[in-house]
Amino acid sequence: MKRFIAPACFALANLLATAAPRPNILLIVADDMGYSDIGCYGGEIQTPNLDRLASNGLRFTQFYNTSRCWSSRASILTGYYPQAIRRDLLPETERGEYGMFGTVSGANGVRPRWAQMLPAFLKPQGYRSYHSGKWHMDGDRLPAGFDRSYSLEDHNRFFSPENHLEDDVKLPPVSPDSGYYSTTYIADHAIKCLKEHAEKHADRPFFEYLAFTAPHFPLQALPGDIAIYRDRYLEGWEKIRNERFDRLRKMGIVEGGLSPMEPEVFPRWNLTQAEQAAQVSPHEVARAVAWDSLTPEQRRFQATKMAIHAAMIHRMDIETGRVLAQLEAMGALDNTIVMFVSDNGASPEQILRGGGHDPAAEPGSARSYLGLGAGWSTAANTPFRLHKSWTHEGGIRTPLVVHWPSGIKDRNALRHQPGHVVDLVPTLMDLAGVEPPDSVEGLKVPAMHGKSLVPVMKDDTAKSPHDSLWFYHDGHRGVRVGDWKLVGKYGQPWELYNLHEDCSETRNLAESNPTKVMKLERAWLKEAEELRRLAQQDLPAVQAAPAVDPNAKGKPAATPDFTLSANKLQLKPGQGEEYKKRHDAIWPELSKAIRDAGIRDYSIFLDEETGTLFAVQKVAAQNTTAELRKTELMKKWWAHMADIMEVNPDNSPVRVPLKQVFHQD
Numbered sequence: 001m002k003r004f005i006a007p008a009c010f011a012l013a014n015l016l017a018t019a020a021p022r023p024n025i026l027l028i029v030a031d032d033m034g035y036s037d038i039g040c041y042g043g044e045i046q047t048p049n050l051d052r053l054a055s056n057g058l059r060f061t062q063f064y065n066t067s068r069c070w071s072s073r074a075s076i077l078t079g080y081y082p083q084a085i086r087r088d089l090l091p092e093t094e095r096g097e098y099g100m101f102g103t104v105s106g107a108n109g110v111r112p113r114w115a116q117m118l119p120a121f122l123k124p125q126g127y128r129s130y131h132s133g134k135w136h137m138d139g140d141r142l143p144a145g146f147d148r149s150y151s152l153e154d155h156n157r158f159f160s161p162e163n164h165l166e167d168d169v170k171l172p173p174v175s176p177d178s179g180y181y182s183t184t185y186i187a188d189h190a191i192k193c194l195k196e197h198a199e200k201h202a203d204r205p206f207f208e209y210l211a212f213t214a215p216h217f218p219l220q221a222l223p224g225d226i227a228i229y230r231d232r233y234l235e236g237w238e239k240i241r242n243e244r245f246d247r248l249r250k251m252g253i254v255e256g257g258l259s260p261m262e263p264e265v266f267p268r269w270n271l272t273q274a275e276q277a278a279q280v281s282p283h284e285v286a287r288a289v290a291w292d293s294l295t296p297e298q299r300r301f302q303a304t305k306m307a308i309h310a311a312m313i314h315r316m317d318i319e320t321g322r323v324l325a326q327l328e329a330m331g332a333l334d335n336t337i338v339m340f341v342s343d344n345g346a347s348p349e350q351i352l353r354g355g356g357h358d359p360a361a362e363p364g365s366a367r368s369y370l371g372l373g374a375g376w377s378t379a380a381n382t383p384f385r386l387h388k389s390w391t392h393e394g395g396i397r398t399p400l401v402v403h404w405p406s407g408i409k410d411r412n413a414l415r416h417q418p419g420h421v422v423d424l425v426p427t428l429m430d431l432a433g434v435e436p437p438d439s440v441e442g443l444k445v446p447a448m449h450g451k452s453l454v455p456v457m458k459d460d461t462a463k464s465p466h467d468s469l470w471f472y473h474d475g476h477r478g479v480r481v482g483d484w485k486l487v488g489k490y491g492q493p494w495e496l497y498n499l500h501e502d503c504s505e506t507r508n509l510a511e512s513n514p515t516k517v518m519k520l521e522r523a524w525l526k527e528a529e530e531l532r533r534l535a536q537q538d539l540p541a542v543q544a545a546p547a548v549d550p551n552a553k554g555k556p557a558a559t560p561d562f563t564l565s566a567n568k569l570q571l572k573p574g575q576g577e578e579y580k581k582r583h584d585a586i587w588p589e590l591s592k593a594i595r596d597a598g599i600r601d602y603s604i605f606l607d608e609e610t611g612t613l614f615a616v617q618k619v620a621a622q623n624t625t626a627e628l629r630k631t632e633l634m635k636k637w638w639a640h641m642a643d644i645m646e647v648n649p650d651n652s653p654v655r656v657p658l659k660q661v662f663h664q665d
C-alpha cells in the first residue's frame with residue numbers, strides 16, 4: 001500500500017483530456033453495503049456493470065464514510081463532517097439520534113443555513129439536478145435545489161412502501177401485489193429524469209443523485225435473484241471471508257492480514273437471541289460465532305439470508321446498468337462523472353420495524369423482515385473489523401469507483417490515497433468549475449472539510465489532500481493521520497494501528513507508542529472542538545442542553561428535547577393550551593415512571609401504524625423504550641390525550657417541539 005507522500009499538484013486543466021463541456025454527474029450511493037461485496041472489490045456477487053465502471057476508471061482503496069446512513073448523506077451532499085452541521089452528535093453529548101445544544105440534531109437535526117447541498121452550488125452553472133431514492137436528510141428536496149425527486153421514505157418495505165414522494169408531494173401507498181420493487185423503481189425514476197433532460201434540457205449539464213436503499217435491512221429481494229445465490233453461501237462466512245481476502249490481495253486492494261471474527265460485538269439495540277428465536281426464526285443466530293458451531297438448519301437459514309443480501313446487490317447492479325445504458329443512449333456516458341460509494345459498512349442489525357416479520361413468509365418476500373446479522377456482516381466487510389456504526393475500518397471503509405472516460409485517462413487503476421465522502425462535493429465542484437460562495441443569506445460559509453481529489457484522480461502518487469481524517473459516531477471515535485489511526489469503541493480506551501502494515505486493525509500499538517497516541521488524540525480533540533464551534537456558531541446564544549431534573553414538579557420546561565412526533569395523528573387545532581394543562585396534570589406520575597426506569601432524556605411518540613402512543617424513549621437506550629411501551633401508564637397517558645388528537649389529513653410526519661408550542665418559558 002502506498003503512503004501519502006510524493007508531493008505533486010495538478011491543475012484541473014491537466015486532468016481533462018479534452019476541453020469538453022461541463023461534465024454531467026451520476027452519484028450512486030448504496031445503503032449498508034460492505035467493502036468487499038461487489039466484484040471489483042473482491043466479492044463473489046455478480047456486479048458486471050459496476051465492475052465495468054471500475055475496469056474503465058478508478059477504484060479508491062482507502063475511502064471512508066461516516067458509518068451511518070444520515071451522517072454519511074450529510075457529508076455526501078454538503079462536503080462537511082455531519083457534526084459541524086448538526087446532522088450527527090458530538091462527543092460528550094448523549095449517544096443516540098437526538099438532542100444537542102438544546103436543539104434536535106443527529107438523524108433529526110436541521111442544518112445551519114450556510115450548509116447547502118451540491119445542487120445549490122451547481123445550479124448557477126446551468127446544471128439541473130435530479131434525486132432518485134433514499135433521502136435521510138433534513139428538509140425537502142426541491143428547496144435543496146433538486147429539479148426532480150423521487151424520495152423513498154419508507155425504509156421498511158422494498159415491495160410496498162407506504163411513505164414516498166415525487167417532487168416533494170406524497171404518493172399513494174403501494175399495494176403489496178403491484179409488482180413494485182424499490183431498487184427498480186428508483187432506477188426507473190432516474191431514467192425518467194434523464195430522458196426528460198435529453199428531451200428538454202440537452203444543452204445543460206445534469207447531476208443525478210441515485211441513492212439506492214439496497215442492501216439495507218429488511219432483506220427483501222426478487223425471488224429470481226435470490227435463486228441465483230440460494231446455495232452459494234452454505235460454505236459459511238469464514239470461507240467466504242477467506243475467498244474475498246484472497247481476491248482483494250490479488251487485486252492489490254489490501255495488504256496485511258485478515259481480522260478475526262468478533263462474536264462478542266453486536267449492536268446494543270438488536271433483539272436478543274431469545275427474542276430473535278421467538279419472533280424471527282428458531283434458526284436465527286445473533287452473534288458472529290464459528291460456522292461449524294451452527295446446526296444444519298441454522299446454516300441453511302443463515303445462507304439464505306446472505307443469498308438475499310447478494311440478490312439485493314445483484315439487482316442494484318442490474319438497475320445501475322439500465323441507468324448507464326440510458327446515459328449511453330443519450331451519448332452522455334463519456335462525459336458523465338460516475339461515482340459509486342456505500343454510506344456505511346455492512347450491518348449486523350437484527351431488529352424488527354415496519355410491518356414486522358411473518359415467520360411463515362418466504363425469506364426475502366414482502367412479509368419477511370430479516371437482518372444480515374454480525375456473521376455475514378463481518379464477511380461483507382472483509383478484511384476489516386466490525387460493522388456499520390463503529391469507527392473501526394469495517395464500519396467506515398467503502399469502495400469508491402470513479403468512471404469518466406472524457407476526463408480520466410487511466411483505466412482499471414487503483415488510487416491508494418485516503419479520501420472521505422466529505423471530498424465528493426468539493427471534487428465534483430472542482431470538476432464542474434464551481435466556486436463555493438462566501439456567504440449564504442448573510443451567513444459566512446466556512447471552508448468545507450472535504451478537499452478536491454482531482455490531483456489524486458490524476459496521479460496515484462499525488463499528495464493526500466488531508467492532514468487528518470476525523471471520525472465519531474454513536475460514541476465510537478477515530479482519527480487517521482498518515483498511515484496511523486487512533487480508534488476507540490464507546491467507553492473503551494484508544495487503540496493505535498499502523499494501517500499501512502495492518503489495515504485490519506489487529507495489532508494494537510497503543511501501549512508501545514504512547515507518544516503517538518497522545519499526538520493523535522490531540523488531533524482528534526482539536527477537530528472535535530472545531531466541529532463544536534461550527535455547529536453552534538449560527539445558534540442564538542444557545543446553552544448546552546440542561547440535564548433533565550426529574551424532580552421538577554410538573555414543569556416540562558425542564559425537558560428541552562421533549563418532542564411529540566406523529567405520522568397519522570396530530571393535535572386538534574387550538575388544543576395547545578388544553579394539551580399543556582393535561583400534560584401538567586399527568587406529569588408527576590409520568591416523570592416518576594421515567595425516573596424509575598432510569599431515563600433522563602426522552603421523547604414520546606405516536607405509533608404511525610396504529611395511531612397509539614408507543615414509546616417513552618431514552619435517547620440512548622432503545623431497550624428501555626420497549627419496556628415502557630407496555631406499561632399501564634402509557635395507556636393511561638394516551639387515554640388522557642386521545643380526544644384532543646385527530647388524524648393528520650395529509651398523513652405527513654409532524655414533529656412538534658413541545659417546548660416551543662406548549663411551554664412559553
Ligand SMILES: [Ca+2]
Nearest residue numbers: 031032069343
Ligand atoms: Ca446505510
